[in-house]
Amino acid sequence: MRKLGVFNLVTLDGYFTGPGGDISWHNPDTEFQELANAASNSGNTLLFGRVTYELMARYWPTPDAIRDDPVVALGMNGSEKIVFSRTLKSADWANTRLVKDDMLAEVRRLKEGSGKGLTILGSGSLVSQLAQEGLIDEFQILLNPVVLGQGRTMFEGVKDRLSLKLVSSRTFKNGTVLLDYEPAR
Numbered sequence: 001m002r003k004l005g006v007f008n009l010v011t012l013d014g015y016f017t018g019p020g021g022d023i024s025w026h027n028p029d030t031e032f033q034e035l036a037n038a039a040s041n042s043g044n045t046l047l048f049g050r051v052t053y054e055l056m057a058r059y060w061p062t063p064d065a066i067r068d069d070p071v072v073a074l075g076m077n078g079s080e081k082i083v084f085s086r087t088l089k090s091a092d093w094a095n096t097r098l099v100k101d102d103m104l105a106e107v108r109r110l111k112e113g114s115g116k117g118l119t120i121l122g123s124g125s126l127v128s129q130l131a132q133e134g135l136i137d138e139f140q141i142l143l144n145p146v147v148l149g150q151g152r153t154m155f156e157g158v159k160d161r162l163s164l165k166l167v168s169s170r171t172f173k174n175g176t177v178l179l180d181y182e183p184a185r
């Protein structure tokens with residue numbers, strides 16, 4: 001059985017994107033880069049909603065991404081990717097499959113299969129829907145020391161309480177804290 005994890009950056013006030021999808025507040029440093037290098041080359045299948053997919057697909061295959069961040073670009077471009085969208089016409093980024101219908105059934109099928117794990121990056125609508133269904137096994141949250149005052153949470157739309165237990169934490173030199181949670185079942 002494959003595990004499904006989430007890896008997202010959030011602000012102290014709980015937003016994973018600012019107004020208009022702004023992510024300029026991300027606070028990457030050397031420690032984050034090491035984490036990103038390892039995560040992007042884990043061999044996990046990456047799951048995206050349309051908005052995050054389009055953002056990632058516009059950047060990672062470009063010469064700028066390959067020059068500025070070659071390790072992460074190699075992993076992102078080489079990874080199997082699945083984008084869930086009812087409105088996207090095609091998914092042209094290398095190794096990407098578009099799923100238009102029954103996201104929950106597809107994720108259940110993926111989890112029951114064999115292979116490496118499944119990772120959601122960004123994609124708040126996926127996180128909230130899959131968390132509500134109890135399909136997420138791990139939440140890795142990078143808590144950034146910044147307050148935006150407005151934006152979107154990755155749990156927007158969750159209707160029932162979601163109880164989590166802390167598995168581990170790590171403080172980075174720049175003040176970012178990595179929090180690793182799993183559902184409290």
